[in-house]
Amino acid sequence: MAAKGSLSEQLGAMAIVDALRHKQMVVDEHLDLPKRRAEVAQRIREYYAASRLVVDDELIAEGVRAYFAQRLEFEPGPGEDAERDKALQYISLQRAQQRAGQGRAPGWMRWLSRLVK
Structure with missing residues (x-):
């Protein structure tokens, strides 16, 4: 015998599960810092290559490290x-x-x- 319950309840619960799953994927993506750094560095290399600019890999790595080191720092706005x-x-x-x-x-x-x- 099939379990009773309305389709709207099932769809509502599935919507919540999907939202939670998506949030977890975003959190997991941001917590894997080495992977994020590598992805950003690769996109930067591709950008410069497409622009026909030669940029040293070490310079890109240094820039990516500096960005990720300061990206979560709080800087208060210029209060009047x-x-x-x-x-x-x-x-x-x-x-x-x-x-x-x-x-x-x-x-x-x-x-x-x-x-x-």
Whole structure:
């Protein structure tokens, strides 16, 4: 006897399984760093060869190593002074209201005020 269940349930579950499988493939691809480096280096060699440019393999390898070494580093954006000043003014106002007994600041505001002193 066949198991009961609707086709929509099966298709819904299969969609989730496929999405999870695809995510796992992407993760696996990015975790195999030596393979990724080799693939990128090969594409660079092919690009330069197609452009009829001679580039030393060691130079390509050095460039690929440097790229992969810095690709996950965080670089904060160029914050504007005016935005920072507004945030500081807001925090100062909230602190003044607290001191005046006008209520306690929400948790996120207390957290933010500790960051910017």
